[in-house]
Amino acid sequence: MSTEPPFSPNVSEAPITGAGLVLGLRKVSVLIPGIVVFAVAFGAAASAKGLSFLETMLMSAFVYAGVAQLVAMELWRPEWTWGAIAGLAVVTATVNARMVLQGASLQPWFAKYPKALNAFHLFFFTDANWLIGTRYRAEGGRDLGVLVGAGLVLWVVWAIATGGGYMLGALVSDPRRYGIDLVMPIFFAAMIVPLWRGRRGMVPWVVAGLVALITARLVDGYAFIIVGSLAGALTGAFRDDAA
Structure with missing residues (x-):
């Protein structure tokens, strides 16, 4: 019978440091302008669909699903049926299904940490985090602070820019005139390049x-x-x- 202690995360193998948090902020800073435009597009769409400012901000703060939020706005309707709700759920779940594979690809890195910490940082996990994390790990990096720092910054920026987009949407009757509807396809096209x-x-x-x-x-x-x-x-x- 084995007398070895149960597995516990080895900090020397998988550190999380303040320097990592700062590095994550630096790495994600180049993506912030695009995220701002993306969030503004969602805020404007939510305003056009009749959501209140509070509802819009709560969705960005707690759902925090980027593309899925824009898709949800496209499918949003003033009156709902169970069929419409089911359709919205299936489409947004399909859009977000990529996160399962993205998270799985970095699982060997995440597995070294406590479940509570993983649950925390995965709430802020986005496509941008995944791209940053994938490159960082490929270069030999191991500090989870990079993902945590990048995720927190993006979440704050997303929420603030959503509010700005909502106010913009209240002033602009047709956001499509300014090409806001092109943000989602441009974002996905840009994602393809590093992949x-x-x-x-x-x-x-x-x-x-x-x-x-x-x-x-x-x-x-x-x-x-x-x-x-x-x-x-x-x-x-x-x-x-x-x-």
Whole structure:
């Protein structure tokens, strides 16, 4: 019978320091202008849909789901049915499903820390954090403070810019005139660049994009998000099995 003590996080293997928090702030600072525009777009959309200022701020502070919040505003309606609620839940869950894989890819890093700390920093986990964390780990970094610092800064910026966007939306009758509706596709297009892994990874992306475009032309609503993502995921899975 083993007498070894149960596993506990080894601080020397996985530190979290003040220097890491500052480094996270520095690394994410270049993304802040884009996040501000993104949050302003959500605030303006929420205002146009008739949400109150308090409702909008609470959504950004506690839901804090970026793209899913914008998608929710696109599907928002003055009166709700159970079917509409279910549809909104499925679409936003599909949009956010990427976070499961993103978190799993960094799990070997997170696993060294207590569950309470992981629960805390994962509340602030975003696409930007994941990109920063992936690069940082690839370069040999191990200080979780980088993710915590970046996440806290982005959360504060997101909430403040949402308020500004809401007030802007109250003044602008049609935010689309200023291209605010283009923020989401531009954001995702920019995300693709650092994720490039060569021609092999291009095939699932192309399949997902083409299937999504065809579905959008044939089916009303946001079914293209679900169908496109599933098509890309299945293509990638079959290609890996065949390799």
